[in-house]
Amino acid sequence: MWARLDAPGRVTMFRSVLIANRGEIALRVIRACKELGIRTVAVHSEADRTSPHLEYADETVCIGGSRSAESYLNMETLIQAAVQSDCQALHPGYGFLAENSLFSSLCAQSKITFIGPPPGAVRLFGDKVRARETMKSLGLDPIPGTDGTVDNLKEASAAAEEIGYPVLLKASAGGGGKGMRIVNAGGDLEGAFNEASLEAEKAFANPALYMEKYISRGRHIEFQILADVFGNAVHLGERECSIQRSHQKLVEESPSPAVDEDTRKAFGEKVSRAVAAIGYVNAGTVEFLRDEAGNLYFMEMNARLQVEHPVTEMVTDFDIVKEQLRIAANCPLSITQDDVKMSGHAIEVRINAEDPDNGFKPDPGTITEFEPPCMDSVRVDTHIKPGYTIPPFYDSLLCKLIGRGEDRAGAISTVKQALEGFNIKGVKTTIPIHIEILSSEEFRKGDYNTSFIPDLFRAKGREQNG
Amino acid sequence: MQPRDSDMVRLIGEARTCGVRESETLKGHFDVLAPGVGFFDMPPAVGTFLTPGSFVGYLTVIRKYFHLMMPEGHHGVVTHLHIENRKQRVEYGQPLFTVSSEAEAGLTTEFKMMEAETGTRDEGIPAGMFGVKSPTDGIFYRRANPQSPSYVEEGAIVTQGTTLALVEVMKCFNPILYPGEPEFPPKARVVKITIEDSAEVKHGLVLFIVEPA
Numbered sequence: 283m284w285a286r287l288d289a290p291g292r293v294t295m296f297r298s299v300l301i302a303n304r305g306e307i308a309l310r311v312i313r314a315c316k317e318l319g320i321r322t323v324a325v326h327s328e329a330d331r332t333s334p335h336l337e338y339a340d341e342t343v344c345i346g347g348s349r350s351a352e353s354y355l356n357m358e359t360l361i362q363a364a365v366q367s368d369c370q371a372l373h374p375g376y377g378f379l380a381e382n383s384l385f386s387s388l389c390a391q392s393k394i395t396f397i398g399p400p401p402g403a404v405r406l407f408g409d410k411v412r413a414r415e416t417m418k419s420l421g422l423d424p425i426p427g428t429d430g431t432v433d434n435l436k437e438a439s440a441a442a443e444e445i446g447y448p449v450l451l452k453a454s455a456g457g458g459g460k461g462m463r464i465v466n467a468g469g470d471l472e473g474a475f476n477e478a479s480l481e482a483e484k485a486f487a488n489p490a491l492y493m494e495k496y497i498s499r500g501r502h503i504e505f506q507i508l509a510d511v512f513g514n515a516v517h518l519g520e521r522e523c524s525i526q527r528s529h530q531k532l533v534e535e536s537p538s539p540a541v542d543e544d545t546r547k548a549f550g551e552k553v554s555r556a557v558a559a560i561g562y563v564n565a566g567t568v569e570f571l572r573d574e575a576g577n578l579y580f581m582e583m584n585a586r587l588q589v590e591h592p593v594t595e596m597v598t599d600f601d602i603v604k605e606q607l608r609i610a611a612n613c614p615l616s617i618t619q620d621d622v623k624m625s626g627h628a629i630e631v632r633i634n635a636e637d638p639d640n641g642f643k644p645d646p647g648t649i650t651e652f653e654p655p656c657m658d659s660v661r662v663d664t665h666i667k668p669g670y671t672i673p674p675f676y677d678s679l680l681c682k683l684i685g686r687g688e689d690r691a692g693a694i695s696t697v698k699q700a701l702e703g704f705n706i707k708g709v710k711t712t713i714p715i716h717i718e719i720l721s722s723e724e725f726r727k728g729d730y731n732t733s734f735i736p737d738l739f740r741a742k743g744r745e746q747n748g
Numbered sequence: 749m750q751p752r753d754s755d756m757v758r759l760i761g762e763a764r765t766c767g768v769r770e771s772e773t774l775k776g777h778f779d780v781l782a783p784g785v786g787f788f789d790m791p792p793a794v795g796t797f798l799t800p801g802s803f804v805g806y807l808t809v810i811r812k813y814f815h816l817m818m819p820e821g822h823h824g825v826v827t828h829l830h831i832e833n834r835k836q837r838v839e840y841g842q843p844l845f846t847v848s849s850e851a852e853a854g855l856t857t858e859f860k861m862m863e864a865e866t867g868t869r870d871e872g873i874p875a876g877m878f879g880v881k882s883p884t885d886g887i888f889y890r891r892a893n894p895q896s897p898s899y900v901e902e903g904a905i906v907t908q909g910t911t912l913a914l915v916e917v918m919k920c921f922n923p924i925l926y927p928g929e930p931e932f933p934p935k936a937r938v939v940k941i942t943i944e945d946s947a948e949v950k951h952g953l954v955l956f957i958v959e960p961a
Contacts, residue, residue, distance in 0.1 A: 328841065344839040345785050348948065349887065359840075362809045363785045366837035392810055484893070635918075644918035646885060674885040674917040 293613045296320055296371045296395070300364040301339070303375030304354060306665045306682065307589075309335040311373045314603035323367045325360065327353035329673035335665040341367055348675050354378045357385045364394045371395035371610055373603075377677070380586040381408060397610040399564045399585045406560070407583040411454045411492050417568075417580045420556040425571060425579040427494030438475050441493050442468065448498070451475060453482035454490035459529035461485060464496050497579070499731040501572040502526065503538050504584075505553045506594045508565050508605055510615045515558035517550035518594045518602070519624045525719060527642060527735040532712065533719055534590035535629040536597050539690060539728025540572055549578060554619070557583075564609050565591075565602055589632070589682070592663060596628035596686045627693040628686045631701065631716040634678040638715035646674045650708035655700040659686040672709065680711065690728065694720050763815040766804060767841065768822050776850040777827065779843035780804060783816065788838045791845055792826050798847060799823045805844065808835070824849040877939060878932050879954035880924065886917035888955060890945040898945075904938045905961050912938075912956055915949060924955065933960035 298321040301308045308324055312335065315322045324339035329348035336342045343363045346353035353359070355378055364372050372394050374380040383404040386396040398404070407413045411431055414424040426445060431454055432438040442449045442465065451474055453461030461482030463474035475491070483489035501524045509515035522538030523531040537546070553568045567588050570578040591602045600617065608616060636642045648671040654662040664681035672680070685700055687693035698720045701713050722738070724730045764783045771777040782788060786807040792798060800820045807814040824847040831844055838844065873879045882888070890898040890913050899911045906912065908928025914921045928934055936958035943955050 343785060344841050346840045353840075358809050358812070359785045363839075365810065366785065366787060388810075643922075644920050646917060675887075676918065678918045 293611055295611050296369075296607070298323060298340075298367065298369040298371075299397070299607070300325065300360070300367065300369040300372045300394075301375065302354070302360045302364075302372050303378055303380075304330055304333060304665075304676065305335065305679065306663045307375040307587075309338060309665045310663055311375060311603055312338045314601060314607060315373075317601075318604060318607055320607070323363070323369055325353075325363055327675070329675055332670070333665060334667040334670060343367060348673065350378065350675065354676075357382075357388055360385075361388055361392050361394060364389075365392060369394065371397055371607075373397040373606070374586070376587050376589055381584070383408065395610050397564070397606055398587075399562055399566060403560065403562045403566075404585045407585045409454060410452065410456055410582060411490070413582060414492070414580070416560060417556060417583070420559055421552055422556055422568070422580040423577075425494040425497060425581065428492050431490040431492050432475075433490075435472055435475055438491075438493060439468065439471055442471060445493065445495050448496040450494050450496040451478045451491050452494065453478065453486060453488070454492055455486035455488040456482060461491065497571055497573045499574055499733055500524075501538070501540050501731045502531075502569065502581075503541060503572050503578060504567045504569040504588075505550060506565070506567055506588075506591065506602070507554055507557050507562075508602070508609065508615060509554070509557050509562050510609050511563050511612050512614050513558050513561075514615045514618075515554040515562070516615060516617060516619045516622060517554045518598050518600065518622055519546060519550065521590055521593050523590060524730055524732045525725075525734050526732055531590065531632065532735065533629065533631050533716065534593050535627065535690075535693070536593040537624060537627065540576075545578070551619075565606050589679070590630050592661060592682060592684045593628045593630045596661065596684055597624045597626055598622055599625075626686050626688050627690045628684055629693045629697045629720075630682055630684040631697060631720075632679060632712065633681045633683060633704075633706070633716070634712045635672055635680050635709045636678050636712055637710040638712050640710075642712075644674075644678045645710040646672045646678075647709040648672075649680075649706065651705055652707075653705040654681070654683070655703040657685075657696065657700055657703075659696055660684070660700045661686075680706070680709075691726075694726065763817050764807065765817050765819045766844070768819060768847075769841075769843070771846060774827075774846065774848075777846050777848050778822065778824070779830075779846050780818070780822075782807065782838040782840060782842045782844055784809065784814075784840050786814070786838065787835045788831060788844060789835050791829050791831050794826050794828060796826045797824070798826065807838075822847070822849070873954065873957055877957050877959045878936070880912060880926065880932075880956040880958060882915055882924070882949045882951060882953045882955050884915060884917050884922065885951050886915040886922070886949060888943050888945070888947050888949045889914040889916060889921070890941070900938050900941075900956075902938050902941055905935060906938060906958065907935050926958075932958070935961045937961040 299315050300323045301311045312322045322339045323341045324336050325343050325345045327348050345359045379385040383401040387401045389396040428441045448466045451463045461478045463478040465471050465474045479489045503520050505520050506518040520538050521534050521536040523534045525533035567584040569581040571581050572578050635645050637645050652666050652668045661684045685697035687696050701717050766783050767781040768778045786809040790805045798818045800818050802818040805816045827846050827848045829845045906926040910926040911923045913924045939959050940957040
């Protein structure tokens with residue numbers, strides 16, 4: 283371990299923080315601020331005027347129309363709202379502007395601290411090709427693939443021959459599965475290349491693609507890191523998020539059943555060294571794909587707070603959001619790597635207003651009944667109250683339920699019981715599919731991968747198009 | 749009312765139109781609303797007669813000055829201000845001042861005609877025609893993406909399963925298909941598309957009026 287650097291003097295905490303997000307994460311950040319004695323300013327769009335999270339904030343500002351582009355994605359408005367409500371800092375939550383380097387630069391220009399990584403780090407990890415190269419040079423091997431972009435079909439064809447089919451074409455500026463194509467054989471390459479390039483151009487205004495080996499039946503493993511402005515970095519262990527449908531995570535757990543103590547230690551150390559070396563600051567997540575042989579390949583880094591951060595908080599008993607605020611106020615990390623102790627097992631399920639029997643079709647509407655389970659070692663992160671009407675303009679996440687157990691079997695049983703006792707009426711939710719996942723033999727054994735959901739639906743003969 | 753010279757130099761933001769909302773307490777009055785977050789300054793004086801496009805103040809948004817205007821279809825006399833100080837911070841949709849639309853002194857007939865044209869019309873569906881409604885709340889799109897042509901134009905013939913439009917809800921695009929029988933004629937002509945492209949729609953709102961073809 284390298285020498286730990288501390289701040290010599292006292293640090294002033296923010297007096298007020300603006301929360302530039304909505305829903306459960308806005309409430310989560312408000313809670314962390316309150317615990318640190320910080321005044322909170324919540325923002326909302328026209329459609330969110332009655333959102334229950336606003337009651338918890340000290341002040342609220344209506345920032346614009348219902349559509350995200352008019353409100354939660356409107357950079358100038360958010361910064362102005364922070365300025366006029368005397369906030370020294372802004373927390374972006376996840377999604378919306380959390381990984382927008384222009385936004386964090388504009389915050390700096392208006393002397394508002396962006397609670398997240400510096401703009402340069404956001405820019406680096408937004409460019410998937412540069413991120414791959416950088417992490418490779420720091421000892422984290424990416425999935426075998428091209429060193430840079432593949433600029434035309436000829437290059438793509440040569441690269442695919444070298445890597446070996448099946449290959450995956452990905453957008454350099456990508457995310458969320460846009461501009462991504464699996465190519466199983468040479469004959470499909472031309473079509474896939476053109477489609478992916480066009481899709482990338484449309485979604486990110488950048489048609490550049492790169493190619494990597496397609497790892498089927500891989501497992502999605504990610505490491506949570508925290509780094510301060512003094513160059514200290516720690517990791518809080520890993521999470522497994524292989525239960526996904528169309529690249530959207532449904533169930534997350536920590537620790538991963540596929541990672542042993544030695545791998546955790548080795549990779550955790552590599553990851554925290556790497557982020558410290560590039561001058562990364564604040565919370566972040568380094569994502570890996572584990573192949574069937576057990577190799578962990580670097581996929582990408584999410585330069586923000588993740589939706590699934592509570593899983594890690596439950597097993598480490600450490601508040602990531604509070605630490606984010608302290609780091610942003612230029613405090614040194616409040617823990618060293620030796621202080622990080624993982625105990626027990628935690629599982630998070632995302633409860634969305636979606637109909638799992640109908641291809642996960644979003645189901646907005648009014649929540650008539652909402653009674654979360656009251657159980658020891660169960661945490662429910664939500665902004666929902668009975669009588670709340672879910673607006674159709676944003677995502678369908680209603681609530682995150684996180685259960686902890688002494689071991690994995692205990693955690694599964696806790697979450698399952700909690701879900702069975704969860705009463706939500708008015709909209710269709712993903713609760714039934716979660717109970718099914720938790721009851722399945724494969725999941726119980728911990729022997730699952732990213733094909734779990736497609737396989738489950740295929741086995742049931744149901745159609746999944748979500 | 750006239751901006752100061754120093755303001756003119758810094759006037760780099762574009763014009764923005766205010767919103768309006770009918771007053772809950774005063775009949776025949778409406779509130780003019782802030783079009784965004786910012787510091788509001790230079791409201792019109794009480795008694796000023798305002799027409800569409802009138803200058804009604806400035807909004808400062810991170811050092812940029814926006815010139816605020818009265819929206820189309822609204823006019824009247826300022827009766828009182830909701831803003832006490834200069835440079836007051838406002839949020840989106842906050843009432844800035846109240847206007848009485850009944851004080852019509854000096855209105856030309858031409859102006860009144862314009863007003864009648866932009867007024868809302870009866871949304872009823874004529875006899876013998878059918879209305880295709882939105883199945884959900886969301887955003888209505890007439891085309892798959894800004895570059896592609898509309899799914900249907902007025903006058904188009906549609907049959908069961910023809911895609912008429914998309915409604916976006918929670919980032920998912922749901923096609924609006926022509927339902928056909930039994931409630932609708934098997935083949936129909938689109939008489940009118942009642943909603944503008946990319947407008948917000950509510951569940952049950954009539955999107956298309958069709959007649960048997």
